[in-house]
Amino acid sequence: MSKRSFAIGGVHPHDNKIARDCRIEALPLPPTVYLSVAQHIGAPSVPVVAPGDKVKVGQVIAEPGGFVSAYIHSSVSGTVKSVGPRADLAGRPVTHIEIAVEGDEWLEGIDTTDTLVTEIPADNKAIIEKVRQAGVVGLGGATFPTHVKLSPPPGSKCERVIINGCECEPYLTSDFRVLLEKGEQVVVGAAILSQVMGNVPCTIAIEENKPEAIAHIREVIAKLGFGCVDVMELKMRYPQGSEKQLIDAVMHRQVGSGGLPISVGAVVQNVGTALAVYDAVQKNKPLVDNVITVTGECFPKQANLQVRVGTPFTYIADCLGGVPADAAKAISGGPMMGKAIANLEASTVKGTSALLFLSEKQTRRAPETACIRCGKCADACPMGLEPFLLQKLSRSQDVEALEANAAQDCIECGCCLFSCPAHIPLLDIIRTGKGLALGAIRARAAAAKAAAEAAKK
């Protein structure tokens, strides 16, 4: 059987997975952690601790600020030093809870042993509640609260759970190492997710450049005997790890503009999320740490680290020999969709997947020249958009035309920019246009809502 992939667009960046052979190591505890209250999509959490409070690992320090929001737990034990604004990685002030680390005392009831628990509790509602209480969010990058995704709106039916192990971003190896070293836990997590969604089949999708992971997970499934879980080997192609592209690749179904995956019967969860769900349900362990790849050709040491949430980036770099002198740019995440870190003093969040250092040569931008209308960007766009047109409309801020040309569907994968021979910063410009289009759509929705309410009265 030929390997599957998504239907349109996509590019093939060199995968550069130079940290792939580094085993997951636990990073020593930092002296201080800074936990942001905005680590997820949705309303920021509300802090429930005050300076001077003693906290243990796993203790709730912030409660959800709305339905689409999440609990935040202390990732260390120690004393709360302050609750207040601190610059995040983009330099914007966000409320952070500062905790000085004292020892490593976990809250009672959390199972910190390595014993594998394969018995899945039968009560689905209790499982979702446990996931919610553990503050699990999607670790593929979007950090959407997982319990919301597991409670689909009435009337929609899930037909397949997809566990996203593509890791199509170059350099990143954290999901790969998790699959290799914690495959059992991921498979049990996948089985839990498939049971919660109504005993539907579950597919763990892995790209072909990770044959060891594919073989290992197949072995684990055979050993543990979860019939509902299977592995699908996908062709290598960026951005396969994007939700809509992955559904296309695995199920050959297309999610419409503005639609959710559940509308075509799919629920996509990342490998890291499956592991977090396992920890939450089987071990009572909230999401207090995640695996982060620290990599880059100019970085002396490659590593996959188990890092407590809220660890400052500078501390991570210092533990591995400091920020290299020839590093021109630090990126949180991969080189395609990651965010440049403007403030290295910022700390990791739940969704941080990598700390990548790029050299001057790698980050240099070639001068922009005129569009030659070659159409490479339109070929590369996995959403079937026309980036050359969208960038023009974005520059002239033509909101109506932007919306008509579906600027709001842009997933910001960067394929257009990657493929442009004229080095036009397409994505940078389109992102502003997307903002305008989304703003117009939201304004219209709000106006419609207000009108409906006025009509009711």
Add this chain to the structure above:
Amino acid sequence: MTNTIIWTIAIITVLGVLLALVLFLVAKKFRVEEDPRIDEVEKVMPGANCGGCGFAGCRAFAEAAVKAPNLDDNYCPVGGNDVMAKVAAILGYEVKAKAPQVAVVRCNGTCEARPRLNEYDGFASCAVKAALYSGDTGCSYGCLGCGDCVAACSFGALSMDPATGLPVVDEEKCTACGACAKACPKRIIELRPKGPRGMREYVSCVNRDKGPVAKRACANACIGCGLCAKTCTHEAIVMEGNIAYIDPAKCKLCRECEAVCPTGAIHGVNFPKPLDKDAVKARIAERKKKAAEAAKEAAHE
């Protein structure tokens, strides 16, 4: 040969006359009735088509002005009171005179005052930069320096000063159309009344961080100390979220706030004499002393 030429000319002429007749009849039949005042109003407009009035251009403004029951919501900032008086005369409306305005840049985070913490190498546009992160200095409210406002100005009134990295408004050319204020993603540029002979006082900072944070990011920042608001005898200064705001309608241009500001965030422009801070401070001290004595006496009685 001659025959051909004559025939060609004759046919073309007859065709021309016939088609002209058709055009004339069609134009007569399908003539669009339009208020003649629209053309008249458009003629007196400045013709900049800048959109500063909120309409797509001068013609659109003229159409709206003719349709509207009064001129309260329609004002051409470029033409100002003169043009509006002419428009009002054509339409038979009354128009309230508005104080002429000018664009004011409320950031004085110069290169020396605001150290660069990182280097931005992306697309040179403030809108793009603002979507990515807070900017290359410690201040997440200040000017990003890519010149979106300069690009938005259709009157050539704005330019970037390479020494400070901030935009400069040419008051002669600025028409207060507001295009720059709309283009600025940080909302730094404000339209303020020009003031008598161009004299005006304003707080040249929009940093809402607490004092120490703001000060660390920029030596010229408003630290929200409130000294100016306490000093002001005209109640023209309000403190909003760690920044002072001077209400131009209440400001009497006494320049006391400018003298007491510890960071120099308050700017006074176009005054004939430079500000003598010590003299103004002495004046304030004298006044306070007198007030204290008066209060003492009142308490005594």
